[in-house]
């Protein structure tokens with residue numbers, strides 16, 4: 001099922017929670033709604049679900065308006081942050097719930113229900129747990145049951161609100177990979193809310209970045225990460241250093257450091273800010289065309305080493321990430337003066353506020 005969101009606006013009292021949201025979700029796509037707290041992600045998800053009505057605009061499913069009563073008929077599978085399984089029901093009964101409560105000819109036979117539930121439990125790799133109760137499972141396993149339960153009603157689309165939010169980092173990571181694989185297998189149109197950039201980048205086909213109720217950018221993980229449309233997106237998708245300077249005819253000049261910015265070749269001379277990821281800040285021992293900086297702290301984070309530096313010209317703090325090998329070669333120590341170069345930057349000329 002494809003979902004078309006057209007000119008959706010939503011206010012709560014005086015507060016504009018969503019402004020003119022337009023979004024097309026293709027059939028079978030896995031879409032992440034990503035944004036800081038309060039940016040409107042859950043409101044948008046609830047509008048898609050029919051749990052909230054937009055003030056203006058509409059949501060069209062496969063060319064037909066879907067109202068909330070149709071949602072109740074089981075078009076949508078939900079998974080929330082807290083798995084909310086029924087504690088007094090076994091895992092089997094939990095997954096079967098949505099089918100057991102059906103009535104008349106909509107209710108599958110006992111054997112059909114059994115077959116479908118066991119198939120789903122196999123899909124979420126919990127086939128041997130059907131007799132257990134929720135309190136006998138780990139958080140990650142419970143969340144997988146919640147997903148199986150949502151899928152049991154064969155929804156046309158799946159909505160997930162921070163599905164892994166309540167879990168610890170390691171389990172979150174495992175479930176992410178697992179959700180991606182599951183989606184590749186069943187290809188159900190899915191929308192999930194997250195404020196975790198890594199989760200969105202790793203799992204989804206397409207990311208919608210929301211900021212104060214407006215869509216800031218829509219694109220594949222690769223597009224939003226490598227071609228962020230605004231400083232906000234750049235900042236939101238990872239650690240970043242800001243270097244203030246000027247752009248002159250396709251070159252950003254930051255002190256003695258020059259970075260090519262062909263996209264700004266028509267600009268004669270303007271103030272600009274270069275956004276640079278920590279692993280694109282190069283550290284050199286020699287001074288030639290580098291920005292002098294003093295090493296403040298060195299933290300090893302396993303595979304990488306994070307170096308905090310202070311620019312000597314402006315006093316700004318800069319973060320660089322090196323691979324262990326590079327770090328060993330450079331033989332760096334806190335208190336030393338080194339020189340910074342920018343390997344790659346995204347340069348913004350006009351609106352560089354975040």
Ligand SMILES: Nc1ncnc2c1ncn2[C@@H]1O[C@H](COP(=O)(O)OP(=O)(O)OP(=O)(O)O)[C@@H](O)[C@H]1O
Pocket residue numbers: 012013015017035036037038039040041042043044195
């Ligand atoms: N029922 C409501 N009544 C009043 N204000 C609301 C209501 N629901 C949401 N809001 C407000 O709308 C804004 C957007 O809320 P929403 O839950 O969509 O944000 P979010 O991006 O999902 O945030 P979070 O990541 O914190 O869950 C928030 O400022 C919130 O306080």
